[in-house]
Amino acid sequence: MDSPTPRPSVFSQFRECVSKEILAGILSHRYTLVLILTVVAALSVTVVRTHVYRNQVRQYHEGSQAWRRTMGSVSFAWQSTGLGLSFEKAPEPLAIFAFGLENELTRSVNFCEYYPDRAGLRKLGATSFRYFSQIDITGVIFFGYSLLALMLVFDAVSAGRERGTIRILLAGPIRRTTVILSKIFAGLVTLAIPLCLAWGLSIGYAMAVSGHVFTGGELARLGCMVAVSLVYVGAIFALGLAASCRANSSNSSLMLVLFGWLLLVLFLPAGAKAICDIVYPIPSFASVEEDTQATQAAVFDDRLTTQIADEILREQPDVSPERMQELIQKRIADRARNAERDRENKMRSNVALFGKLLRVSPAWSYLSVSTSLAGTGAADYLKFLDDVRLFRSEFEAASEEQKRVADASIHHPHAFYGEGTPFSPDRWPSFRYARAPVTRLVDAVSVDCAWIVGAMFLFLLIAVVGFVRAEV
Amino acid sequence: MFRANHVISIASREVARSVRDTRFLGAFTACLILGVGSVFVNAHSYAQKQREYARSTSSYARTIADKARLVGHFHNSPKSVARKPVATQFIALAGEADPDPRAVAKVEYSSWFHGELRKNPLPGLFFPVDLTFVLGLVMALFAFALTYDTLSGEVQRDVLRLMLAGPVSRGSILAGKWLGAVLSLLIPYTVTGAATAAVLYDYAQAAPISTEDVLATAAFFGTGLLYLCTVTSLALMVSVLFRSAGAAMVCLVLVWLVGFVALPYSAISVAHVFVNPPGAASFEHRLGSTGYTSMNSIAEDNLRRAEKRLGEPIPAAIMDLEYAFDEDLVGVDPKLREMIEAIHDEEWRTATGVAESMRAACSERSSQESLVENVAAWLRRISPYGCFLNASVTLANTGFDRELQLREMTQRYLAECVALCRKIGGMNRYIDSKLFPSPALFEVSAATRLARCVPDITGILVMGLLAFLIAYRTFVRREIM
Numbered sequence: 036m037d038s039p040t041p042r043p044s045v046f047s048q049f050r051e052c053v054s055k056e057i058l059a060g061i062l063s064h065r066y067t068l069v070l071i072l073t074v075v076a077a078l079s080v081t082v083v084r085t086h087v088y089r090n091q092v093r094q095y096h097e098g099s100q101a102w103r104r105t106m107g108s109v110s111f112a113w114q115s116t117g118l119g120l121s122f123e124k125a126p127e128p129l130a131i132f133a134f135g136l137e138n139e140l141t142r143s144v145n146f147c148e149y150y151p152d153r154a155g156l157r158k159l160g161a162t163s164f165r166y167f168s169q170i171d172i173t174g175v176i177f178f179g180y181s182l183l184a185l186m187l188v189f190d191a192v193s194a195g196r197e198r199g200t201i202r203i204l205l206a207g208p209i210r211r212t213t214v215i216l217s218k219i220f221a222g223l224v225t226l227a228i229p230l231c232l233a234w235g236l237s238i239g240y241a242m243a244v245s246g247h248v249f250t251g252g253e254l255a256r257l258g259c260m261v262a263v264s265l266v267y268v269g270a271i272f273a274l275g276l277a278a279s280c281r282a283n284s285s286n287s288s289l290m291l292v293l294f295g296w297l298l299l300v301l302f303l304p305a306g307a308k309a310i311c312d313i314v315y316p317i318p319s320f321a322s323v324e325e326d327t328q329a330t331q332a333a334v335f336d337d338r339l340t341t342q343i344a345d346e347i348l349r350e351q352p353d354v355s356p357e358r359m360q361e362l363i364q365k366r367i368a369d370r371a372r373n374a375e376r377d378r379e380n381k382m383r384s385n386v387a388l389f390g391k392l393l394r395v396s397p398a399w400s401y402l403s404v405s406t407s408l409a410g411t412g413a414a415d416y417l418k419f420l421d422d423v424r425l426f427r428s429e430f431e432a433a434s435e436e437q438k439r440v441a442d443a444s445i446h447h448p449h450a451f452y453g454e455g456t457p458f459s460p461d462r463w464p465s466f467r468y469a470r471a472p473v474t475r476l477v478d479a480v481s482v483d484c485a486w487i488v489g490a491m492f493l494f495l496l497i498a499v500v501g502f503v504r505a506e507v
Numbered sequence: 508m509f510r511a512n513h514v515i516s517i518a519s520r521e522v523a524r525s526v527r528d529t530r531f532l533g534a535f536t537a538c539l540i541l542g543v544g545s546v547f548v549n550a551h552s553y554a555q556k557q558r559e560y561a562r563s564t565s566s567y568a569r570t571i572a573d574k575a576r577l578v579g580h581f582h583n584s585p586k587s588v589a590r591k592p593v594a595t596q597f598i599a600l601a602g603e604a605d606p607d608p609r610a611v612a613k614v615e616y617s618s619w620f621h622g623e624l625r626k627n628p629l630p631g632l633f634f635p636v637d638l639t640f641v642l643g644l645v646m647a648l649f650a651f652a653l654t655y656d657t658l659s660g661e662v663q664r665d666v667l668r669l670m671l672a673g674p675v676s677r678g679s680i681l682a683g684k685w686l687g688a689v690l691s692l693l694i695p696y697t698v699t700g701a702a703t704a705a706v707l708y709d710y711a712q713a714a715p716i717s718t719e720d721v722l723a724t725a726a727f728f729g730t731g732l733l734y735l736c737t738v739t740s741l742a743l744m745v746s747v748l749f750r751s752a753g754a755a756m757v758c759l760v761l762v763w764l765v766g767f768v769a770l771p772y773s774a775i776s777v778a779h780v781f782v783n784p785p786g787a788a789s790f791e792h793r794l795g796s797t798g799y800t801s802m803n804s805i806a807e808d809n810l811r812r813a814e815k816r817l818g819e820p821i822p823a824a825i826m827d828l829e830y831a832f833d834e835d836l837v838g839v840d841p842k843l844r845e846m847i848e849a850i851h852d853e854e855w856r857t858a859t860g861v862a863e864s865m866r867a868a869c870s871e872r873s874s875q876e877s878l879v880e881n882v883a884a885w886l887r888r889i890s891p892y893g894c895f896l897n898a899s900v901t902l903a904n905t906g907f908d909r910e911l912q913l914r915e916m917t918q919r920y921l922a923e924c925v926a927l928c929r930k931i932g933g934m935n936r937y938i939d940s941k942l943f944p945s946p947a948l949f950e951v952s953a954a955t956r957l958a959r960c961v962p963d964i965t966g967i968l969v970m971g972l973l974a975f976l977i978a979y980r981t982f983v984r985r986e987i988m
Binding site (some may be wrong): 094144145157304375 | 544629632777847
């Protein structure tokens with residue numbers, strides 16, 4: 036009597052299923068289309084972004100030199116603060132891959148005595164189509180590749196259930212967990228191939244053509260961006276598989292994944308914005324101006340001056356008259372800026388809440404992580420505002436110092452035309468901006484990264500449980 | 508080819524089948540919630556912007572009336588022009604999504620719209636949701652999801668062969684299925700339109716909408732209907748071309764991603780590659796440097812030019828005296844008066860010249876940006892959604908045309924202010940605030956907006972007809988095995 040055929044081990048069954056799934060996936064027309072489209076789209080957008088970056092760098096240098104020449108023609112400090120001092124941040128090379136808020140970060144900033152800081156022209160995209168004109172490889176993955184991944188996986192289980200092939204497969208000596216885990220593993224591997232290819236070609240092109248030498252830190256950030264995109268696509272794949280395992284038919288599965296994708300990728304931010312504007316409404320520019328002007332007008336009201344003088348005398352009974360005058364003016368200026376400060380604080384709270392609400396969606400967590408790694412995220416924008424404020428206070432302090440030195444000549448009746456505090460661009464502070472430090476970066480991305488990984492495992496768990504418990 | 512009774516019979520059966528499908532329920536719910544939600548949010552946003560605009564303009568009018576009592580004060584005061592919000596932004600947000608709220612015009616620098624620095628920038632990362640987005644993109648995706656297996660699914664299930672065995676022509680089958688799909692999609696479309704009207708009626712007091720805007724909205728929904736027919740033709744074409752429903756769906760998703768999302772929205776980036784206007788920095792520098800130059804040389808140059816006109820030297824100290832006299836220089840020595848008036852004339856000439864050169868720089872920049880916009884608009888016309896997007900933005904009046912109008916308005920306002928000062932003359936003269944000009948914006952009529960949409964509407968129509976013809980030709984010639 037022949038001895039019974041030994042039952043294949045679970046691992047060998049798993050290996051065989053995985054290899055069959057991978058082959059079946061890679062050899063399908065759908066997969067070929069997805070691969071070609073992803074690589075072409077990613078490379079195309081990187082070509083456009085690299086070209087745009089090179090242009091921006093050239094214009095930044097031209098603009099900086101032009102402004103230095105203009106400042107050179109300025110004779111007196113009061114002219115610069117009266118007409119407005121302009122400066123801007125240099126373009127970010129990693130924005131080639133994740134444009135994020137770069138269009139806002141690279142706007143010139145103008146400050147002068149007459150009104151709050153203004154943002155100049157946006158460098159890219161005409162005014163009517165600013166949104167989604169910043170297409171980049173992160174956007175291709177976030178938006179396009181995620182949908183394509185869902186299209187590859189939405190009928191992975193439901194189609195087999197409809198055709199009856201799953202039943203035949205499970206009739207054999209194979210466990211359900213082996214089947215579903217092999218599908219998961221094979222799916223993740225097949226989806227990773229076009230992604231890695233797209234990233235590799237894009238990074239290679241940017242390194243060769245952008246004219247920027249990527250530092251070790253920047254390459255490390257790029258590596259992290261690639262890793263996060265793989266995890267994100269894995270989470271989306273898991274979502275599609277969970278829908279396929281739960282749905283009774285391919286049509287239902289399709290509607291589930293489309294709904295889920297639309298909600299997570301497109302519609303959540305609109306709701307988040309509405310909530311943030313209700314919880315932390317940002318006072319309008321007009322209201323800030325009105326408050327500022329009201330305070331400045333109150334300067335002519337002796338009651339305010341007397342009130343402030345009384346406060347100072349209570350705090351510093353021995354203050355000299357000259358010092359008293361200085362302190363009164365400083366406090367009036369501080370009050371005038373209260374409205375602006377209040378607005379900024381509310382804006383920061385609004386941004387923080389917005390970021391937290393967006394975390395409901397792993398898609399937006401992915402975008403948040405990618406833009407933070409590229410230096411074009413919300414934290415970078417807030418740091419930029421901090422640096423603007425710092426520069427303004429340094430410039431005003433330097434201006435006050437120079438005025439004190441040349442005080443006598445400023446009050447000369449002919450000072451308007453010929454004399455006053457001399458201004459030389461080389462002797463005044465310059466605007467400095469650096470990316471957020473690594474500690475701040477880790478703070479900004481750790482929660483989002485954890486959430487994307489968590490979402491992936493959650494959806495995978497739903498898929499596995501759904502498949503194992505389902506009646507076939 | 509087509510028999511009306513067969514077409515109607517097949518269409519009614521398709522509609523009945525469709526409304527019982529869970530996909531239809533999903534599509535209906537999504538479009539209604541998102542469509543009405545977007546109108547509600549955008550109408551609320553418009554009401555808010557309208558309040559801020561009214562506050563801003565009245566605050567400015569009060570400030571300028573209080574402070575600018577002398578010609579010199581009015582001339583030197585910064586002129587603030589707020590951006591007037593658009594009532595029809597619920598159709599297509601476009602330039603209203605994150606607009607730069609105001610332009611500040613002063614004689615030494617330009618009246619260009621500037622942005623706020625301290626604002627939440629994150630909404631700029633995602634699609635602002637408006638009716639064009641919901642009806643144009645979301646509904647198109649659901650339309651594909653509803654119709655991808657109209658024919659390919661029936662081929663797979665072997666139902667089509669039975670149908671063709673009867674006395675129904677292939678043309679009638681195709682036309683019936685097309686009509687049925689359109690009528691099915693018309694249900695959520697119409698309900699969304701009605702709900703939109705209800706929301707706008709509710710907001711009529713806080714966010715008033717003019718008759719022209721109502722007509723433009725009606726034209727938008729008419730264009731949307733045409734677009735829906737084209738999308739259905741496209742879905743049907745793909746369903747005919749593919750034998751497998753799964754492959755048809757993937758193809759349609761690819762078409763949606765590339766043709767409906769990537770091409771239209773990346774058109775502006777591609778246009779920038781081909782038509783690159785001079786950088787923003789060099790333009791801003793040009794405006795700024797004109798102001799600095801004028802400020803530096805205004806006194807010296809004006810003095811020299813005045814001397815040349817009079818034909819004799821003028822002591823520099825005269826320039827300190829012009830403010831020492833009353834507005835009409837009463838009691839002043841005639842020779843001294845002649846010198847002061849010569850200097851005044853040169854000051855106004857310089858001011859007008861600076862304002863003109865600013866205006867020329869701004870016009871040049873606008874025309875360069877217009878070129879980029881036009882190239883982008885033509886690139887968008889490759890896709891039916893791109894045509895629909897162009898048409899919607901034009902009908903909503905939120906596109907680049909409006910931006911140009913606003914810029915022209917601010918430049919005109921600044922020029923009128925300078926002209927008024929020059930007419931009254933004399934820096935120390937009183938100026939009646941009733942004479943102050945106001946920025947005036949001429950609204951575009953609905954008929955003009957519709958006329959501008961003709962190329963886009965034609966594009967939608969042509970693409971729809973082409974898709975249907977390809978579907979018909981393929982279906983009629985295909986062997987059904």
